[in-house]
Amino acid sequence: MYICVMYSSELIKGTLKTIVLKLLSETKQMYGYEITQKVKELTDSKIVITEGALYPLLHQLEAEGIVTTETVNIGKRIRKYYSLTQTGNERAKEKIYEFTDFINTMNILLDLKPNVRYV
Amino acid sequence: MYICVMYSSELIKGTLKTIVLKLLSETKQMYGYEITQKVKELTDSKIVITEGALYPLLHQLEAEGIVTTETVNIGKRIRKYYSLTQTGNERAKEKIYEFTDFINTMNILLDLKPNVRYV
DNA sequence: ACATTATACATAATAATCTTATGTATATTT
DNA sequence: AAATATACATAAGATTATTATGTATAATGT
Numbered sequence A, B: 001m002y003i004c005v006m007y008s009s010e011l012i013k014g015t016l017k018t019i020v021l022k023l024l025s026e027t028k029q030m031y032g033y034e035i036t037q038k039v040k041e042l043t044d045s046k047i048v049i050t051e052g053a054l055y056p057l058l059h060q061l062e063a064e065g066i067v068t069t070e071t072v073n074i075g076k077r078i079r080k081y082y083s084l085t086q087t088g089n090e091r092a093k094e095k096i097y098e099f100t101d102f103i104n105t106m107n108i109l110l111d112l113k114p115n116v117r118y119v
Numbered sequence C: 001a002c003a004t005t006a007t008a009c010a011t012a013a014t015a016a017t018c019t020t021a022t023g024t025a026t027a028t029t030t
Numbered sequence D: 001a002a003a004t005a006t007a008c009a010t011a012a013g014a015t016t017a018t019t020a021t022g023t024a025t026a027a028t029g030t
Helices: A016-026 A032-042 A051-063 A086-110 B016-026 B032-042 B051-063 B086-110
Strands: A067-074 A077-084 B067-074 B077-084
Touching: A016 A032, A016 A051, A016 A077, A016 A086, A016 B086, A032 A051, A032 A077, A032 B086, A051 A067, A051 A077, A077 A086, A086 B016, A086 B032, A086 B086, B016 B032, B016 B051, B016 B077, B016 B086, B032 B051, B032 B077, B051 B067, B051 B077, B077 B086
Parallel strands: none
Antiparallel strands: A067 A077, B067 B077
16 A cells, blocks of 8 residues: 555555545545645655555545546646545545544553544 | 454554554563453453454564463463563564554644654 | 353464556656 | 656555354353
């Protein structure tokens, strides 16, 4: 899923969907490459999404009706924009909430404080 | 790795090693079944470790010199105690620190505040 | 006394998810 | 002109967990 400079890959597995849904819930429309760059930028290259992980996920999300796509021509290149459906918006909220709760549980397990609030 | 009542399994993948190392760094000696019960108790059954995930991991950790074992007879049953080696202790600290840092990165990505401190 | 649940280990088949590699092609920067 | 960045896609292989199965003893409930 990622080439991780900083984190062992095993640690980050399973968070890609949450990350993508979160970004799409903030920025109505994004294309794949843009998502990889945004994550890299926001995490200071600590999390780098690979295409081999991202594109199959995006296709899966589309097949599940969580996102819709719009293909745009940029010069002679194509760009495929993804945006959340209504179902996708709900899914995004659920996923983010779930992750927040998970962090809190892990904080208890690992004695880390304080807990994260869902804002 | 887990039967998760609460979290989607994908989310939790990769945290088992961190959890096990943390528990072992606090409670010098633990046996497999004990670890499963402790995690269940501490997380209110939100994370339930399955044996199919735990035992192979413990064997792997032993093969890597991160833990040593001591088999004890309890009546006619056996109990296999695991404890961290010196290398294991360092590994545990690393893993916990890595996870803390990971949570902070994810908080930035997901706009969750405040960040977790490593204590 | 008998059945069920809990304790306690272990492994193998399958599934899910990610990494790595590969492929194609255009645009921009050095 | 070459190298890097943009932009998509997929397939082989690795990793890690789930589910199922197996063995066996101890304790509890009825």
